[in-house]
Amino acid sequence: MAFRLFEGAEHSSVYAKFRSVWTADITDRVLTYLQERHPAPYDHAIDVGCGSGQFTQLLAPHFKQVTGIDISSNQISEAIKGNQRKNITYKTGSGECFPIADQSVELVTCVQAAHWIDMDKFYAEAYRVLKSNGCVALISYTIPEFGAHPPAKFLTKLLGNYYDNLWRKSCCDEMLNRIKHLSNRYPDEIFACRPPLKDHLRDDTMAMEHDMTVEEVVGYASSSSSYVRYVKKYSSSDILETLQRNMLKTLGQDATLDTVLRVTFPVFILFGRKPG
Numbered sequence: 001m002a003f004r005l006f007e008g009a010e011h012s013s014v015y016a017k018f019r020s021v022w023t024a025d026i027t028d029r030v031l032t033y034l035q036e037r038h039p040a041p042y043d044h045a046i047d048v049g050c051g052s053g054q055f056t057q058l059l060a061p062h063f064k065q066v067t068g069i070d071i072s073s074n075q076i077s078e079a080i081k082g083n084q085r086k087n088i089t090y091k092t093g094s095g096e097c098f099p100i101a102d103q104s105v106e107l108v109t110c111v112q113a114a115h116w117i118d119m120d121k122f123y124a125e126a127y128r129v130l131k132s133n134g135c136v137a138l139i140s141y142t143i144p145e146f147g148a149h150p151p152a153k154f155l156t157k158l159l160g161n162y163y164d165n166l167w168r169k170s171c172c173d174e175m176l177n178r179i180k181h182l183s184n185r186y187p188d189e190i191f192a193c194r195p196p197l198k199d200h201l202r203d204d205t206m207a208m209e210h211d212m213t214v215e216e217v218v219g220y221a222s223s224s225s226s227y228v229r230y231v232k233k234y235s236s237s238d239i240l241e242t243l244q245r246n247m248l249k250t251l252g253q254d255a256t257l258d259t260v261l262r263v264t265f266p267v268f269i270l271f272g273r274k275p276g
């Protein structure tokens, strides 16, 4: 069953504004795995479930062409609007049936999207479009964290509770199940590449660090598809305002929306290769 969760134009625009979290060290890690199996130069990479192109853009310097694919035409419109690279093309298409020719790409990435996609079909498509020794990488992060000491530790708890509340009250069982896969860092038994793909490897060591204002963290929290569903269901809800109020209270009386926080996004990556 395909979920259509990122369909609203307004949601896509909020998503584009608050979700630019991907950093070049993550792309470098993916390229290292690829280079060890398929030496450069590279012709074509595809980014499946590309959203508004946050990760797609980081691939562009390393490939002659990059194609971002997403099931939501509003996400694709936002990606096209923000595109500053001549070698990136964005296409509407599904993670179960890529609009891409056989054996034409060296890399398939799927970033923060695999839990919404049928993995058997995704990997069959990855096998079809990859050249020999081309690679696939599922890349994601879990809920952001604010540090180990109070009050940062309490901020992490507040954000975790906010998401728990959204998920419990706005998601059906099947959606909850998929979100659980993300929180559990894509368990190998469901997400690891299958034969004839090989070389499954998991990297759980990376994290992205950002300085974000309280306002940006709250904006980030509003970009979740669960928040959009929650607000539709409970139109008079002040769940976001409550999060903001509790964050400011936790930070103390001098805190404002412009107070800057060090935010960590724990990253995990699952790799695979098409045999030569």
Ligand SMILES: C[S@@+](CC[C@H](N)C(=O)[O-])C[C@H]1O[C@@H](n2cnc3c(N)ncnc32)[C@H](O)[C@@H]1O
Residues within 6 Å of the ligand: 002, 003, 005, 006, 019, 048, 049, 050, 051, 052, 053, 054, 055, 069, 070, 071, 072, 075, 093, 094, 095, 096, 110, 111, 112, 113, 116, 117, 118
């Ligand atoms: C959480 S967003 C991730 C976007 C982007 N990759 C990022 O890292 O921010 C998930 C994206 O997956 C897309 N998506 C969900 N199911 C899909 C499917 N079956 N095929 C292709 N894209 C899908 C959604 O439209 C959405 O843009």
